[in-house]
Amino acid sequence: MARAALTREEVLAAAADLVRRDGPQSLTMRGLAAELGTAVTSIYWHVGNRESLLDALVERTVAELGAIRPAGRTPAARIVSVAVTLRRRLLDHPHLVAMVHERGLTERMFLPARRALVHEVRAAGLRGTRAADVVRAVQFQVAGHVLVERDRERAPARHPVEEEPWGARTAREDPALARALARPVAPERLFALSVKALVAGLLAEPAGEGRGRPSGPGRESGANGVSRAPYSH
Amino acid sequence: MARAALTREEVLAAAADLVRRDGPQSLTMRGLAAELGTAVTSIYWHVGNRESLLDALVERTVAELGAIRPAGRTPAARIVSVAVTLRRRLLDHPHLVAMVHERGLTERMFLPARRALVHEVRAAGLRGTRAADVVRAVQFQVAGHVLVERDRERAPARHPVEEEPWGARTAREDPALARALARPVAPERLFALSVKALVAGLLAEPAGEGRGRPSGPGRESGANGVSRAPYSH
DNA sequence: GCGTCTGCTGTAACTCTGTTACAGCTGACG
DNA sequence: CGTCAGCTGTAACAGAGTTACAGCAGACGC
Numbered sequence: 001m002a003r004a005a006l007t008r009e010e011v012l013a014a015a016a017d018l019v020r021r022d023g024p025q026s027l028t029m030r031g032l033a034a035e036l037g038t039a040v041t042s043i044y045w046h047v048g049n050r051e052s053l054l055d056a057l058v059e060r061t062v063a064e065l066g067a068i069r070p071a072g073r074t075p076a077a078r079i080v081s082v083a084v085t086l087r088r089r090l091l092d093h094p095h096l097v098a099m100v101h102e103r104g105l106t107e108r109m110f111l112p113a114r115r116a117l118v119h120e121v122r123a124a125g126l127r128g129t130r131a132a133d134v135v136r137a138v139q140f141q142v143a144g145h146v147l148v149e150r151d152r153e154r155a156p157a158r159h160p161v162e163e164e165p166w167g168a169r170t171a172r173e174d175p176a177l178a179r180a181l182a183r184p185v186a187p188e189r190l191f192a193l194s195v196k197a198l199v200a201g202l203l204a205e206p207a208g209e210g211r212g213r214p215s216g217p218g219r220e221s222g223a224n225g226v227s228r229a230p231y232s233h
Numbered sequence: 234m235a236r237a238a239l240t241r242e243e244v245l246a247a248a249a250d251l252v253r254r255d256g257p258q259s260l261t262m263r264g265l266a267a268e269l270g271t272a273v274t275s276i277y278w279h280v281g282n283r284e285s286l287l288d289a290l291v292e293r294t295v296a297e298l299g300a301i302r303p304a305g306r307t308p309a310a311r312i313v314s315v316a317v318t319l320r321r322r323l324l325d326h327p328h329l330v331a332m333v334h335e336r337g338l339t340e341r342m343f344l345p346a347r348r349a350l351v352h353e354v355r356a357a358g359l360r361g362t363r364a365a366d367v368v369r370a371v372q373f374q375v376a377g378h379v380l381v382e383r384d385r386e387r388a389p390a391r392h393p394v395e396e397e398p399w400g401a402r403t404a405r406e407d408p409a410l411a412r413a414l415a416r417p418v419a420p421e422r423l424f425a426l427s428v429k430a431l432v433a434g435l436l437a438e439p440a441g442e443g444r445g446r447p448s449g450p451g452r453e454s455g456a457n458g459v460s461r462a463p464y465s466h
Numbered sequence: 467g468c469g470t471c472t473g474c475t476g477t478a479a480c481t482c483t484g485t486t487a488c489a490g491c492t493g494a495c496g
Numbered sequence: 497c498g499t500c501a502g503c504t505g506t507a508a509c510a511g512a513g514t515t516a517c518a519g520c521a522g523a524c525g526c
Contacts, residue, residue: 006503029484039505041486046503050484101334101380104387118403118410132413137427144377147334151380154337170351177351180365194370197434198427204434238474262513272476274515279474283513468526475520483512491504496497 006038008046012056015047019057019095024102027053054099058108061096065089065112075124076199079134082120083142083195086113090146097150106143114139124203134202141198149187239271241279245289248280252290252328257335260286287332291341294329298322298345308357309432312367315353316375316428319346323379330383339376347372357436367435374431382420 014035018027029050033040047053068085070078090097090109100109117138121131170178247268251260262283266273280286301318303311323330323342333342350371354364403411 028482030482040484041506042504044485101384104384106381106384118414122403122407122410127407128409129413131407131410133423133426135414136418136423137430140378140381140423140427141374143381145373147380147384148339148373148376151334151337151339170355174355174360174364176361177355177364180362181351181368185369190366190369190373193366194373194431194435197370197437198431199434200437201430201432201434202427204430261511263511273513274477275475277514470523470525472523473521475518477516477518479516480514481512482514484510486509487507489504489506492502494499494501496499 006036006042006046010036011043011046012053012060015053016057016060019099023095024054024057024099051103054103058096058099058103058105061093061099062108062111065093068113068116070116070120075120076203078120079117079124079138079199080192080195082113082116083138083199084192086110087142087146087191090142091149094150097146101147101150109143109146110139113142126203134199137198137202138195141195145187145191145194152185239269239275239279243269244276244279244286245293248286249290249293252332256328257287257290257332284336287336291329291332291336291338294326294332295341295344298326301346301349303349303353308353309436311353312350312357312371312432313425313428315346315349316371316432317425319343320375320379320424323375324382327383330379334380334383342376342379343372346375359436367432370431370435371428374428378420378424378427385418 011032015027015032018032018035027050029040029043033043036043043053047056068082068089071081072078089112096109100106114135117135118131121134124134126134170181244265248260248265251265251268260283262273262276266276269276276286280289301315301322304314305311322345329342333339347368350368351364354367357367359367403414
């Protein structure tokens with residue numbers, strides 16, 4: 001028996017550790033097995049394959065995020081607060097963002113916030129399609145910002161904004177603007193500012209034009225029958 | 234001589250073709266070599282390695298995008314138009330988006346639009362820090378939306394929005410809202426709506442609070458001296 | 467014309483990835 | 497004691513990026 005029997009939980013925990021330490025692309029099946037002092041096949045026995053493993057990790061981490069409680073007086077302020085704390089929490093789990101994006105599961109990031117958003121948007125007096133639009137616009141805003149931020153923090157100014165060809169005239173006419181654009185972004189501030197503006201704009205104007213046509217069916221991927229292994233439940 | 238001498242341009246063109254056809258992760262050095270009827274080592278001779286190859290492709294594709302000419306009466310409308318056409322062009326080159334994200338080069342996507350944005354924001358009467366904020370907010374908005382859209386079109390409704398636990402009460406109180414949220418997103422519409430709201434909000438209110446502190450230095454990656462190969466210029 | 471040297475190409479390897487066929491161990495239950 | 501399910505280990509497969517090294521073709525010097 002060599003060692004206390006390995007459990008699926010242990011595997012997931014170790015995987016989460018590895019991912020937390022060096023990101024999901026550094027999570028290799030062999031590396032994970034080595035970390036646990038076991039063989040690759042045991043990993044496969046417990047979690048199936050890398051796909052399912054990452055799926056499970058995403059689910060696990062999303063569950064850790066917990067619900068979000070809005071703060072603020074006006075509904076607008078409360079919507080903004082939901083967005084801000086959700087962004088904060090997501091950036092506190094950068095590995096989650098990476099996994100979610102790698103697997104095309106952006107939706108998943110919003111389970112803890114969507115309920116709160118719906119509630120607040122209704123409290124702001126919106127109904128029906130307009131309410132849904134606002135919820136989704138805020139969702140996209142948060143997800144987008146988080147993805148972009150993760151992205152740029154991975155590439156620490158490769159080219160130092162090389163010359164800024166557009167800057168020639170701008171620098172003369174508005175040096176403060178040129179300087180501001182040359183400075184590194186302050187994401188926190190930029191995000192707060194953007195969400196406030198977005199929400200203000202959304203709650204003000206009386207919505208846009210046409211309604212959306214459904215965008216393609218999308219093939220469903222049937223469950224591929226694997227023989228006997230616990231991960232298939 | 235077996236075949237007319239291979240050039241760096243040929244390599245890049247073939248690589249661009251492969252990427253355009255099946256996306257960047259299907260671009261393998263062996264596959265590329267096979268496509269060109271040559272050996273892997275020739276590829277390495279001309280472009281260095283996969284990293285540099287993708288870098289070159291990004292640069293190339295960004296150059297293809299061309300400048301963006303704003304349309305519309307008011308400055309706000311013109312800013313929106315820049316955002317909308319930039320999004321359109323980026324989505325027309327999905328491989329570019331993927332490459333850019335894979336390599337953490339979001340900045341690069343904005344070379345063709347940034348100049349126009351700066352111009353229009355100034356035309357709207359904004360100066361200095363506030364102008365820079367608006368430019369960047371719009372940038373992040375476009376980049377974010379594009380990333381999220383690319384993301385979700387890669388994952389065609391894995392879980393069919395499973396049950397919507399938040400929906401229980403909402404469905405009773407506002408069935409139209411519940412239905413709207415169950416429908417697939419119409420990204421085009423959502424984006425137009427969001428940008429309009431964002432820009433309206435940004436041009437209206439008199440900006441936020443504190444100024445940004447620079448966010449860490451970021452190590453520079455020195456050039457690693459490779460012996461003799463054309464890609465190192 | 468001969469020799470040498472540069473630019474480029476090809477062979478064959480190395481390491482690392484995910485994945486799996488298959489044999490073997492361990493403990494519980496009959 | 498025997499059997500069988502649950503779990504683990506060995507060793508392989510294919511395919512990824514990368515490179516050491518040999519060799520070819522043409523230009524250039526003498």
